[in-house]
Amino acid sequence: MKTTPIISVKDLVAKYGDKTILDGISVDILPNEVTVILGGSGCGKTTLLKNILRLYEPFSGEVKFWDQDILGLDEEEFGKILKQVGMLFQNGALLNSVSIYENVSIPLEQHTKLTRDIIDRIIRVKLNLVNLSHATYLLPSELSGGMKKRAALARALALDPKILFCDEPSAGLDPLTSADLDNLLLSLKQQLNMTIVIVTHELASIHRIADKIIFLDAGKMLFFGSLDEAKKAGIPQIDTFFEVGKF
């Protein structure tokens, strides 16, 4: 039986001014899978992620979440979709003026009618998931780069999203923290059936978590499929990417 894609992108074109950044990207992301977007610097990975999420308006094409075209939705309708989506930004994007506790509580306070005791417990659980219980009442400026990323992940998970997007979650993290983060993402997928889309360069991370990979090169999608298929596809850019990344 064919699985219905949770996200469907068709002929997506993205431009900055006259410059085409993404050219005709079409991809179906299936539920409960980890899809990794990879490629060299400047190939359009983050742009693809942000166009899928409408943080940048695509020039043309179609983006569907749960079979619903999101590009034509008004703010309220799109907001309903966004409540089921979490996003971990490259640098965390925590609100610097408030504590980690308050950062995680923002979506819960804004989008639910939960009482304070329930919100407290959810925050405690989410911060424990990312091993940041000890930093609950600290300000983002008091955290290291890796801790900020983990705190941002806790915030992204606050509303139990069905889809989690991560923009370079392992960048700048030590190998142990990076492996811990990968294990957490895997447990989110396995235990909570989350669908995860990740932009990353880290080969170790890709090998640990990827079910599917999207390989971009100069704004075009060279490959979409499993990691094993990618390695056997005989595409020089992909072969070079994995070969050079070996150590």
Add this chain to the structure above:
Amino acid sequence: MNIVKIENNTLYFGGVMNSGSIPEFQLAISKLLKTEKPVMVDIAGIESIDSAGVAYLEIVQESIENRSGLVMLNGASAKVASVIDAYSSRKLEIPKLPRKESFFESLGGAIYKAKDSMAISLVLAADIYYWSFVGLFNRSGQRKGTFVQQGVALGVQALPIVALLSFIIGFILALQSAVQLRNFGANIFIADLLAVTMVREMGPILTAIIVAGRSGSAIASEVATMSVTEEIDALKMMAINPIRYVIVPKFHAITLVMPILVAFSILVGEIGGGIIALGYLDLSLNSFISRTVEIITLKDLLISLGKSTFFAWVIVVIGSYFGFQVKGGAEGVGKATTSSVVASIFAVIVFDAMFSLLYL
């Protein structure tokens, strides 16, 4: 369909238990628990649950345990059990809220901080003055072309706003005084009033406040941004003194442009007031100008331009101090900029009062 019921001392939950449905469960259960005392919780009927549902179940479980002893959650499906396992907070420690400082601790801390800030700002001021003096004779260590660039940014670009505000102030000052002076037939004294006020006070202080708001904030935010993005550290690592490289050109530029701005402010303020003198009080242009020139002394002008230079130095030192002392990221830059403007304006007014007392 969500279900909450108590049968045979067992509390049954069913349906979808998530952040959207919890208020409904809370309402139902608060009524039930008033009369019933269950000793078991059956969750076999729960089809799906999220972290909010798990948190709520555990709160209910703990509240029953407080009355009836240990209670187990029974009958969870594999899917629900997996979510409960992932999101259970039962074994987690409650993080301690940071202790709040008492009033006297805060006061003591503030006094120590003020003392340290004063020491740091005096050292910084000494550094800036020293390197600015050295920089007059030896321009190495300064970025080339920045003096002119800073002169344009701090001086030329401030001209329109200084002109506009000075004109309005001169105009208002003359207008308010004109009515009274006319009653006493003392029309000619409008020139005295304008000259003394604009030269001694309004020109320097108005310009200083505009420069503090415009240029002081720009200095603070530039230096603060450079601090949080490690540009200052990068300069140090290249064996470049950040004060010489970043601050000294601003210091030189503001020292040159501030007296010019003040002179311009005085002139435009006089023009604003002159319109009233000529138009409302029927003074002739010649008598207005000759009276103005007569009343302004060289000493007044020198004090005015001298104190405006001093204000400029205060603004640069305060902007640099808050820029270099920034903590945190973008938030810190915003705070540093705001603090620098407030402190600069405060300092300018205090120093102006001192000058007024010294040179009455």
